[in-house]
Amino acid sequence: MLIIPCPHCGPRDEIEFACGGEAHIARPLVENKISDAEFANYLFIRDNTKGLFLERWHHSAGCRKWFNLARDTFTHEIIEVYPMGSLPKKASARTSYSSSWRRGTLAEKAAKTGKHSQTEGRK
Amino acid sequence: MAQNQPDRGQRGLPGGSPRYSALALAKKAMNYHQDWQRAWRDPEPKSEYDAIIIGGGGHGLATAYYLAAVHGINNIAVIEKGWIGGGNTGRNTTIIRSNYLWDESAAIYEHSMKLWEGMTQDLNFNVMFSQRGVLTIAHSEHELREMSRRVHAIRLNGIDSEILGSAEIKKFVPTINIDQSIRYPVMGGFLQKRGGTARHDAVAWGYARAADDLGVDIIQKCEVTGLRRQGRKIIGVETSRGFIKTKKVGCVVAGHSSVVAAMAGIHLPVASRPLQALVSEPIKPILNTVIMSNAVHMYISQSDKGEMVLGAGVDKYNSYAQRGSFSVPEHMLAAAVELFPVLSRLRMLRHWGGIVDTCPDASPIISKTDIEGLYFDCGWGTGGFKATPGSGHVFADLIANDRPNKIAAPYTLDRFSSGLLIDEHGAAGVAH
Numbered sequence A: 001m002l003i004i005p006c007p008h009c010g011p012r013d014e015i016e017f018a019c020g021g022e023a024h025i026a027r028p029l030v031e032n033k034i035s036d037a038e039f040a041n042y043l044f045i046r047d048n049t050k051g052l053f054l055e056r057w058h059h060s061a062g063c064r065k066w067f068n069l070a071r072d073t074f075t076h077e078i079i080e081v082y083p084m085g086s087l088p089k090k091a092s093a094r095t096s097y098s099s100s101w102r103r104g105t106l107a108e109k110a111a112k113t114g115k116h117s118q119t120e121g122r123k
Numbered sequence B: 001m002a003q004n005q006p007d008r009g010q011r012g013l014p015g016g017s018p019r020y021s022a023l024a025l026a027k028k029a030m031n032y033h034q035d036w037q038r039a040w041r042d043p044e045p046k047s048e049y050d051a052i053i054i055g056g057g058g059h060g061l062a063t064a065y066y067l068a069a070v071h072g073i074n075n076i077a078v079i080e081k082g083w084i085g086g087g088n089t090g091r092n093t094t095i096i097r098s099n100y101l102w103d104e105s106a107a108i109y110e111h112s113m114k115l116w117e118g119m120t121q122d123l124n125f126n127v128m129f130s131q132r133g134v135l136t137i138a139h140s141e142h143e144l145r146e147m148s149r150r151v152h153a154i155r156l157n158g159i160d161s162e163i164l165g166s167a168e169i170k171k172f173v174p175t176i177n178i179d180q181s182i183r184y185p186v187m188g189g190f191l192q193k194r195g196g197t198a199r200h201d202a203v204a205w206g207y208a209r210a211a212d213d214l215g216v217d218i219i220q221k222c223e224v225t226g227l228r229r230q231g232r233k234i235i236g237v238e239t240s241r242g243f244i245k246t247k248k249v250g251c252v253v254a255g256h257s258s259v260v261a262a263m264a265g266i267h268l269p270v271a272s273r274p275l276q277a278l279v280s281e282p283i284k285p286i287l288n289t290v291i292m293s294n295a296v297h298m299y300i301s302q303s304d305k306g307e308m309v310l311g312a313g314v315d316k317y318n319s320y321a322q323r324g325s326f327s328v329p330e331h332m333l334a335a336a337v338e339l340f341p342v343l344s345r346l347r348m349l350r351h352w353g354g355i356v357d358t359c360p361d362a363s364p365i366i367s368k369t370d371i372e373g374l375y376f377d378c379g380w381g382t383g384g385f386k387a388t389p390g391s392g393h394v395f396a397d398l399i400a401n402d403r404p405n406k407i408a409a410p411y412t413l414d415r416f417s418s419g420l421l422i423d424e425h426g427a428a429g430v431a432h
């Protein structure tokens, strides 16, 4: 049984939570047309790290707020809890964010407004 | 669906030397069973093979066996980091059935069922395949209606399946509680009579012995740590016992599929989760079939030794720890005791977890990759034991011919970009 440190309610039993899977997956914007294969990277392909993993949790039977967890999937050690929309602070968790294959995908690039969105979107 | 009988391969008799039989057993008894031969060799890895299978679970060993027996490719090795069958093959609750909803699933699980039906003879190894029936129960009107839709679809595919009312269920399974006042009353169910169980270890051992007999090297305590490539081609595998050259690599590593795929820069739609099971102390026979309930996440059967074998739903988080959270079996046991009050004082003897490779559509991946010579057979998740022979059979065919056959074709990795998913959550997502 995991004891999960909800940032709002403190440490609580895992049964009060729902797990939302991999964190930091940005949805590609509609106007940034990308291929089906690239869209699949957003929709279906998942990081499935053995070791330090960044994931979302929801305190569904508590304060009902979402937050992020940096957790080791092999030892179950919880390394850091941090708010939605932000990045972890611990060096190991930061590395796991920046070294993820997802950072290089077109799906992630298409989630941001940028040059390559505008030309396509105006047609 | 008019399926042909699968090609079981030409395995020159007698298989395994000497052949296992009642007579051999009697002869060895004279010597207090002191001189049984080893069932397979323990070879040093060669420097090169025609093909390498990573993962010595049932699926990997079956793949190697059919590569040798059906396709005549004998210069192959199965590389296992622990001991064969020590993964999910040796941790599962051994439920076998082929009553899935979609045609694609019917094709592969029924292909498998046919191979189960002859496996003990084919391998000359008693896998204790027991067609005691698998009964899935419904606890609501809606579930019952959904069930009858499924039963009709299954029957259209030529697979046996029938609906039972709660009184018929009580007649078939006298120990079950059909009192309509319980939280999740038994309102009916559906039965596949040809379903049942098999001895999990024996499946791994039987395939290992038969494959070894055909020249396959089974290399245990050897971990694959890298996949060596030249451009877009596989040229070998790095292992804890050195580099081994090969042009074809089949990965059948279940919970570790994403880890091995990452060695080649491939990302899968797979999530590795713990799945737990328990067995009780042995008791006299009280259950003659397999009972499953998707609604209360419980399934139960009784082993030939008399232990009650119980399994739960999958844990909610990713893990590689081969253990899950206590709340999951606790929830399942509550349901089991309500359905079978006779279990309430039973003591549980062992409890364990395995790491299962779940896919978004609850269907497996049997696929080439964009790297030449690299193949994956994974994503069987919570329910791949039943598919062991069928999966090995079609995966061997894929590796030998570098193209999927009709049964394997729908299970490509491409389906996650084309959208041609095979959604079996109803039949596979919860129970097995």
Ligand SMILES: Cc1cc2nc3c(=O)[nH]c(=O)nc-3n(C[C@H](O)[C@H](O)[C@H](O)COP(=O)(O)OP(=O)(O)OC[C@H]3O[C@@H](n4cnc5c(N)ncnc54)[C@H](O)[C@@H]3O)c2cc1C
Residues within 6 Å of the ligand: B054, B055, B056, B057, B058, B059, B060, B079, B080, B081, B082, B083, B084, B085, B086, B087, B088, B089, B090, B091, B092, B093, B094, B095, B096, B222, B223, B224, B225, B252, B253, B254, B255, B256, B260, B275, B276, B277, B311, B352, B353, B354, B355, B356, B380, B381, B382, B383, B384, B385, B386, B387, B432
């Ligand atoms: C508790 C539980 C209950 C289940 N109940 C059922 C059921 O009732 N019915 C059903 O049909 N299915 C069931 N399943 C699912 C079923 O067990 C699996 O789908 C199936 O056994 C997978 O077989 P496999 O050969 O692919 O995997 P495994 O048997 O897990 O084999 C994979 C092997 O790969 C090895 N490996 C991994 N990485 C490496 C590496 N880098 N180098 C070398 N070797 C490596 C592992 O050590 C392992 O032995 C259950 C699973 C669990 C955990």
Ligand SMILES: [Zn+2]
Residues within 6 Å of the ligand: A006, A007, A008, A009, A010, A059, A062, A063, A064, A065
């Ligand atoms: Zn909270």
